[in-house]
Amino acid sequence: MLDIRTGKENSKLSTGIIYASVRNGELIVRTCGPKSQTREKHVIEHDKITESLCTRGNNQHLMPGMSNIWHKKGGAYYIRPGIDGELIVKQEGVTTDKHIIRNGEQVESLRILGARKEHWVAGTFEKIYERGALVYERYFRDDWEMLYKGKFLRKVEKEYTLERYSDHGDMVREVVYWSNGQQMYDIHQQDKDICVFDEHGLPLSKITLATGLSLDNKLLKPIIDLSAIVHLTARFPGEWYYETYYCKSDWIFSWMKGREFSPEEGFKCGEYYYFIRGIRVPEHIAQGQYGAADILNYPNETVRNELLRRHGLARLARELHGQTLDKNETYELIRFPVPHGTVPDTVLKVLKMRCPSTQKWHFLRVPPQCNNINEALNWTYGIRITDTRSARTKLEMITET
Amino acid sequence: MKTYRQGDVLFIQMEIRNIERMKEDLSKLERTTVVARGEATGHTHELSDPDSAILVEVGGWFRIERYDSRRHDFRIVLHTDTGATIKHPEHGHLNLPKGTYMIRNQREYMSYTDND
Numbered sequence: 001m002l003d004i005r006t007g008k009e010n011s012k013l014s015t016g017i018i019y020a021s022v023r024n025g026e027l028i029v030r031t032c033g034p035k036s037q038t039r040e041k042h043v044i045e046h047d048k049i050t051e052s053l054c055t056r057g058n059n060q061h062l063m064p065g066m067s068n069i070w071h072k073k074g075g076a077y078y079i080r081p082g083i084d085g086e087l088i089v090k091q092e093g094v095t096t097d098k099h100i101i102r103n104g105e106q107v108e109s110l111r112i113l114g115a116r117k118e119h120w121v122a123g124t125f126e127k128i129y130e131r132g133a134l135v136y137e138r139y140f141r142d143d144w145e146m147l148y149k150g151k152f153l154r155k156v157e158k159e160y161t162l163e164r165y166s167d168h169g170d171m172v173r174e175v176v177y178w179s180n181g182q183q184m185y186d187i188h189q190q191d192k193d194i195c196v197f198d199e200h201g202l203p204l205s206k207i208t209l210a211t212g213l214s215l216d217n218k219l220l221k222p223i224i225d226l227s228a229i230v231h232l233t234a235r236f237p238g239e240w241y242y243e244t245y246y247c248k249s250d251w252i253f254s255w256m257k258g259r260e261f262s263p264e265e266g267f268k269c270g271e272y273y274y275f276i277r278g279i280r281v282p283e284h285i286a287q288g289q290y291g292a293a294d295i296l297n298y299p300n301e302t303v304r305n306e307l308l309r310r311h312g313l314a315r316l317a318r319e320l321h322g323q324t325l326d327k328n329e330t331y332e333l334i335r336f337p338v339p340h341g342t343v344p345d346t347v348l349k350v351l352k353m354r355c356p357s358t359q360k361w362h363f364l365r366v367p368p369q370c371n372n373i374n375e376a377l378n379w380t381y382g383i384r385i386t387d388t389r390s391a392r393t394k395l396e397m398i399t400e401t
Numbered sequence: 402m403k404t405y406r407q408g409d410v411l412f413i414q415m416e417i418r419n420i421e422r423m424k425e426d427l428s429k430l431e432r433t434t435v436v437a438r439g440e441a442t443g444h445t446h447e448l449s450d451p452d453s454a455i456l457v458e459v460g461g462w463f464r465i466e467r468y469d470s471r472r473h474d475f476r477i478v479l480h481t482d483t484g485a486t487i488k489h490p491e492h493g494h495l496n497l498p499k500g501t502y503m504i505r506n507q508r509e510y511m512s513y514t515d516n517d
Contacts, residue, residue, distance in 0.1 A: 074463070096416045110484045194484070301512060304510055336446055345512055348486060349510075355408065355491075355493075356493070357491060357492040358491055358492070362508050364507065364510075365509050365511070366509075366510050367510045379509060379510070380507045380508055380509070381404075381406075381411035381413075381505040381506075381508075382505045382506075383413075383505075395402050395403075395404050396402065396403050396404065397404050397405075397406060397411070398403050398404065398405050399405045399406070399495060399496070400405075400406040400407075401406070401407045401408070401489075401492045401493035401494065401495045
């Protein structure tokens, strides 16, 4: 609901003057003071008041100015603080808002937008009706804080109805029903085993989590994404596993396991699914049946980098004959083409270096912008290539051990 | 700039304008003798003689451009008035002449998102 003082949706109420924004329409203010009642009506066209009428008792007169409202730039109208009464805002052909004001505070609001009605009572509830049916209800305590205990949210969608419950000010339970009233699931905070049922009450899926589920009330959609479960794309924190069943049987139709929001292995319709860093890969890749050429030819960069890490640059340099760009007794800069790489990573550059003390060779990947040993070596120590090329910051290696 | 390397650790010699002021600032920080610890073996690069140099890990507030106009990001500073030796089980001893050094560890490129 619109907070008429700040003009923001669902904002935390603050004390101060009341605000309304009207481009074309009417502003009506009804005040009820201890001695008299007044009614002001202002007609607004293109952000300007074109007509004002004030009724006080039986007297009615055109107003030279506004008594309870004053106009500010940008189509905003401010209501005099401290009044009791009603503010009615009619946006021509769009909405009608009615705000109840007590001592200058917005305490209740009603908005009508075609067949939609929104009702809000400060510190109590917010409800939305569509064609007379209650489709959304949310209960509060102070301002917009979640209800301390009990059902604080009910939301009706075409396919489901979502209900949420709180305890000690935290969300502790979520229940989702199919549109025919059958329960889809009922989960509590830190649940590790979750059963999902279909519209006929038969088991549809079972989810097993190593770490308890954390309920979050910020997203206004079900925490368990059934579509993702069915399509084997659901992900959870910690270690997780879920399976889905054939209709009217307990045969497993598909399953997926993974950890930390990343799938590792799955099965669906007689086919196994394999993943590397959450990206689906062919079976032979997942089982390590690849060579250095396969790695550099792999189309996905994330998978390619992961395979490089697993394979090792030393092994890659042994298996492939790269182009030597620069070489001395201790170092060699080698270039390998990456056919599917994105610019600038269309080449892989490796600095081969021998430890002066142990005489062992080490391999480090360096940026493709490095053109010689000096640039590559300096980059590995955190020195920008531009600094290496600059005479002012040129580095000179005195001793290596 | 003169550099000295021991395995995967690089020492870059800095030209400090106001050494006394820098030493005073370094003295406010906790001293250590370990330059770096190897990720695979756990072996350390460390000072042979703890009294031969001031070796400190510096926080974000310590800015080398106060003392040297060339700005660099780094984590450890070593200052020695007499010269210092760095030892490591797998590498030969590294002898550093007197001076101030910033210390860098080796890094590896991953992809264009890891550019400099």
